[in-house]
Amino acid sequence: MTETTTRPSGTAPGVAYPRLGLYIDGAWTQGTSGRTEDVLDPATGEVIAAVPLAGREDLDRALGAAERGFRLWRDTSVQERGKILHLAAEKIRERAPEIGRVMTAEQGKPLRESTGEANRAADMLDWHVEEARRAYGRIIPAGPGETLSVVKAPVGPVAAFIPWNFPAGGPMRKIAPALAAGCSIVIKASEETPGSACLLTECLADAGVPAGVLNLVFGVPAEISGHLIPSPVIRFVAFTGSVPVGKHLAGLAARVMKPSLMELGGHAPVIVCPDVDPVAAARACARGKFANTGQVCTSPSRFFVHGSIADEFTSAFVEAAEAVKVGNGLEPGTGMGPLISARRRDAVHRLVTDARDRGAKVLTGGSFVDGPGFFYRPTVLAEVPPEADLLSEEPFGPLAPILPFEELDEVIERANALPYGLAAYGFTHRADHADALVRGFEAGILSINHTGGSVPQAPSGGWKESGYGREGGSESLDGYLVTKRVSHKLVL
Structure with missing residues (x-):
């Protein structure tokens, strides 16, 4: 051809x-x-x-x-x-x-x-x-x-x-x-x-x-x-x-x-334990979240962060989101391109609007980028209520809801509450916490201390729906x- x-x-x-x-x-x-x-x-x-x-x-x-x-x-x-x-x-x-x-x-x-x-x-x-x-x-x-x-x-x-x-x-x-x-x-x-x-x-x-x-x-x-x-x-x-x-x-x-x-599809949870560096974890999570504009089945999409480090993690995540250069992928230095279509952009914005209407705080982003194309700003949300559609529907876009937790067993149950089970992520330096996450997560693709993607030499696939x-x-x-x-x- x-x-x-x-x-x-x-x-x-x-x-x-x-x-x-x-x-x-x-x-x-x-x-x-x-x-x-x-x-x-x-x-x-x-x-x-x-x-x-x-x-x-x-x-x-x-x-x-x-x-x-x-x-x-x-x-x-x-x-x-x-x-x-x-x-x-x-x-x-x-x-x-x-x-x-x-x-x-x-x-x-x-x-x-x-x-x-x-x-x-x-x-x-x-x-x-x-x-x-x-x-x-x-x-x-x-x-x-x-x-x-x-x-x-x-x-x-x-x-x-x-x-x-x-x-x-x-x-x-x-x-x-x-x-x-x-x-x-x-x-x-x-x-x-x-x-x-x-x-x-x-x-x-x-x-x-x-x-x-x-x-x-x-x-x-x-x-x-x-x-x-x-x-x-x-x-x-x-x-x-x-x-x-x-x-x-x-x-x-x-x-x-x-x-x-x-x-x-999935709706991958991330559990960030209190023993890690919250700034380093936030930066790693942001890299995974905004790769391919969040249009990844395994994209991290629900960020459960221990209350003792939640403020530091959130600040670092917002800083990382605001540092992403959004633009045409052919231009040097672009960190995140557009969504695939106006339909996808509108679907992402609907989730943000629903969450905001239900009381969530949009810490950064939450809007279209002016000009042509289907661009949406990297978005970080806090205080997202459980009934918000964002926490139950796969976002497939650059949206990051940050949710505090206190007990590991309880948050694993929250992470597993959805019918999806494709990917799950955990950040911890404690062997017992890592073991609890690996045993507890109901997902086919598990990553500890990173949000990397699939590799040819290891199996990837889903659980549940x-x-x-x-x-x-x-x-x-x-x-x-x-x-x-x-x-x-x-x-x-």
Whole structure:
């Protein structure tokens, strides 16, 4: 896909936005539906491209291609698959500056974050390739003349559905384990951030991934999922997104008895114990809170701070929030970009308005940034009452409610009170407190004394309504492989 369209005057100059398309059966196409959707630069609100939307005919072609591609890829040795996928990772790293600039143009995050995300996508692909070499079976003791064994085989064509907040990392969390395991995939990436997905796909195609193994589509979400999931071609469903949509897709998969992986939303608690430096803890929490403008499923979003250090922590957090440079992610020094859309910005502001109306104090932020784009100021709130929507709804934005506590056991119960269980964070230097937090938190991703994100070598995933299945670590391949028990008698 060599043709590009240059961004129109008035948006970020010097960024060549790729020509968008569907990638089906090894070829780029504009599809058959004739429908498109505008892609906006969230820093300006201007249209930068139009993404074609797949129709039924396109989806049927993608399914047929995935079925043929699976037969070929399944029977390609893990060594040969590895050569192709390692080469793709090299190409992603070589093109990371370009991918990063396109990602910032369409999603808004600072260029440093975007380029880093592209490089992490390459690391993710490399790691899964090597992990697939260790998808071991085993021999089980049996009687004379019989061999009893367990083998792993790729499950089949995969349907994957990805949101917009990590335009490179999100797709790769599905593509890497699927292709490394020997599956083919039809992936629906976000219509709001399609350029990054197209550039990733181009890297994989240029590295030699065979036609039909990787198919990229965009379209109306309900139409795509409603067509792909029930298809007998699809054998596994992988989704990242909101809890309500995840429940709907899991239901579609359950009706046809298909296994699925659901990485859903959260409302991550942070518990800051009295034995830590409140200023250092506040700065660490602020870095985690305002990364990607808070548009992260694992973003820390409820800050429980021991009363003895709450004032110092709050002052330092406000200072850190006010020091964040908000602006276009392509401008040097930008610390936080815009929200993805006016819809998301308005949803964030509604939570602030509701909290304020119920008696909360907005210590900093709490308002739009003047000018074009979908910017919202880093916001810190105190005295937020329990009934405020902010404490029960995932904010998915740069909002930080700070809540004092006195007893650790009691605050762990408060942290676990919501139906979500994706991520949780604790700050303490005491081993007994750390042990209590690790044992007590009802979440699948736990971090002590930092708010870092996921890594390829360790599993991430939810608990309760935050989903099931794991991505990363050796567990990452579980959904993409089926376990076969083989009993082989040597003589009749």
